[in-house]
Amino acid sequence: MSFRILIVDDEPALQSMVREILTQAGYETLSALSCAQALEQFRAAPPDAVLLDVMLPDGDGFSLFGKLRENRDMPVLFLSARDEDADRLQGLGLGADDYITKPFLPQELLLRLRAVLRRVYREEGSASKLGDAEIDWGKGTVRRDGREAALTAKEYALLRKLWDARGNIVTIDALCAALWDGPLVGYENTLMVHIRRLREKIEAEPSHPSYLLTVRGLGYRLNVEGGT
Amino acid sequence: MKLKSLLKGVLLVAVSSLLIVAVSFLGLFAFVYYNSSGGRDWGTSVSEISRALVRNGTAYTFTGEELLEEGQWLMLLDADGHISWSLYKPGDLPEQYGIADVASFSRWYLGDYPVKCWVRDDGLLVLGSPKGSVWKHDIAMNTRYLLQAPIWFLAFFLLALGCVLLLAYFAVGRWFRQAQHIRDSARSEWINGVSHDIRTPLSMVMGYAAQLEEAPGLNPKYKSQAAAIRVQSQVIRELVNDLNLTMRLDCQMQALRKETLRPEVFLRRAAADFLNGGMAEGFDFNMDLPEDPLPPVEADPFLLRRAVNNLLINAVKHNCPGGYIRLGAGVEDEMLVFWVEGGTAAEAARVPGPEILEPDGGAAHGTGLKLVAQIAAAHGGRAGFYCGTPWRCQLILPLKVAPGKSQRHGN
Known part of the structure; x- marks a missing residue:
């Protein structure tokens, strides 16, 4: 099964790299540079999981997380350069499935994403x-x-x-x-x-x-x- | 910067003391002047009024009414205390006065009226003012005490200086703390900002280097160069993380979120995460825990994990290209000791002779070990670093509950 991942990050170069990593690993990707674009993409083609930056030009990832979860209960992983406890605890406290701090290794990102997807979309019959x-x-x-x-x-x-x-x-x-x-x-x-x-x-x-x-x-x- | 602040503080204290002393002396001089003859003369001079009262045979003529202020009155007493002449005298005052009356009102009041007296050939002229218009206080001082005035002045000066110093101590202390807090916040924000900004580009360096490392068909030489970029980027990542946390601990801006931890569970998890991260390739890793359960410890798991991780990373760095790493814990002198030992295969043959490093890990050891010492201190413990055979670092923490019996780590 190919999962569709929505990547929300305001840095186009980083987003392009993450998209490449995920595509090579067999995932389908969607990308958004802002909260507005993310909501648009989310409505057009609901993703199976979201990689969400905290600092976005038109809002913060925590608020966007709430809006996304109002519509659909899918796994969300924060991918942020903010490494303070308070941010990590806020993200996980809201109910996010993981909080990955930048910088990260591609393998680390894939393993953590895979672990979350495996947990949420467990294929009992396989x-x-x-x-x-x-x-x-x-x-x-x-x-x-x-x-x-x-x-x-x-x-x-x-x-x-x-x-x-x-x-x-x-x-x-x-x-x-x-x-x-x-x-x-x-x-x-x-x-x-x-x-x-x-x-x-x-x-x-x-x-x-x-x-x-x-x-x-x-x-x-x-x-x-x-x-x- | 600190010296400049200190000088400012000293200047502030000195200026404050001088001001207090100057104001005290000015006040003293003003008081003395007020009590002098010039100061005592409240209103028109009674002698001038006396000159305006002239006796013509048996009658008196007074030509100085314009000298009297509103509500003032006059009376002239003869040698027997009878009133021989008066002007506007209040009706509630008697017509005759004895020696005791004269002695009293010449110094204080006459029926609550403040009065001034003037001795004339034909008697005593009394000038009265309305009740409550003048406050009278007679000052008399033994000359013996007056000679002690310099000592009193000195005592007051010292008292004023002491008060200023006390106030300055609190005021300057607070000022220092505020200045320190502002500086710390600015420093921390700056480092936080820089580390935040460096994370995104570093993600890309690490990400593309790791992808090149795995790229099929790439020349092995370039693959190893990509691997070197990836490894060094990870080192920068650790440095940025350490720098940020060390700053927050330094400025006391890192909140401790303490939990009760079982040391064995905590260490196994920390070791598993470390090994799963692939940092210890080429090393033989061993856990060394006592058979009896260790007592629990109150600690912030995130910070403690960071400290143990830093010790493990340092063990790898110091014993490259490979050897052994041992991670263990035990109770020593009613303290919980987490320790990491490491060595290369060649060093294992050497005679042990540990050399004690600086308690903060030493500047030469970067932020990694300094952070371990800071985390230990934040938990009320300490860190110890020994460079030798084996290379050993330990993190010593106070126990939540004193152990029933002393346990030694099996090392």
Whole structure:
């Protein structure tokens, strides 16, 4: 699925670069240099997500955010040169999905945008490939070597959390928080049990994992490319 | 700039003291003059009036009515205290006066009328004025006390000077603080503005450099140059971020948003973010946390994350091109210690001999470590930097609750 992203920034050169980054990554883009243009674009072709600068020539991004959200509840990421806590807290406090401070790396922008889109437009029915294992998110199963194994609720939540952050380390605290409510002290051993069972379903050699890797002292990382 | 302000303050105090003392002395001289013979003469001279009253046999002729002011009256008392002549005398006054009466009104009032007296051959002339028109106060001073006047003057001078200094201390202090605040705000706004303006062009430098780095078919030499531009841009980004925050902390313009943090959870998250950012390529990273849970700490997670991140970045910088980095925490002397150690593979073989760096990280170490020291200080803690084998930096924070038992980090 190709997402349509509206980029609102008053700096044409930066906007052109962001448009290029997103287009290369397979996104469809719309651009606006002001609040008025943004509202016009928004009405003409509603985007799936908005990258929004805070300082605009005819208003501020925070006010525009409110107007956009009045019309449609789509993800909004602030992309601003204002790095003060107050601005970041105001943006996130309004309900924005992320607040990215300039300058940023293209990869950083893409990862954060992808994470937000994944969270908001979760494709429950789709399937994902992890090496020679195929994960069916709709059915909650893993198929490998012609055999299908059902995931328990905890294993599903664990795999989902790791998949959403694939390639990155997810701390044991974040995994525990995704699996259990309340205080997280003392869940580490139980987490290890769930990890071991999950490995048995997705790995060819669970004792020498290639995909679900342990990062000692920190957490786990889902290595979608395989290999240690 | 500070010296100029100080000189201004000193000048202000000196001028104020001089003014106070000058006004005090002028007041004193005015008072003395008022109590002199010239000052006492309120209205027409009684001697002049006396000259206008002439005795012709048994009768008196008065030719000085124009000398009297409105409401004034006259009476002449003989040697027995009887009134031998009067003009406009109020009806509520008696016709005869004893020695005690004369002694009293010659100094104070006669039936609340202020009076002045003049001794004549034929008696005592009394000039009266309306009630409440004159305030009389008799001054008499022992000459012995008059000799002490210089000491009193000196004491008053010192008192005035003390008052001026006290007032000046508060006034100048406030003035200094206001001036400092204005300067800090201007400095902070300027740096904020510059850092804001540099962010957008830096985004483009970083963005295009990263794209060139990944461009298929580009000469490897140019790719590595693009990578160098990207890495150095990231260094500038960190510098801009540090400069902005260090200024806000310096000017006490950064609000602390403290939360109760579990040190292990906080450190694992900080380490994961650091490693996910790809900053530690070529380094062997290890976490070193004690087995027993660490006590919680009250801290601003954003600032603390920044401090730990800066320590990790410094560990990478100091131990390039690669080696090891250890991040850990422990309790020492009822304080929570976050520490980062690093070293290259070659250094690991050297004999340990830590050299203590300046507490602020030293100017040579840029804003990164200075910021760590500022963040520690803002939380009531301190930072320590040791250059040697291993290279070690630590951030020491007060604990929210004193630990039940002392724990040492396993290092």
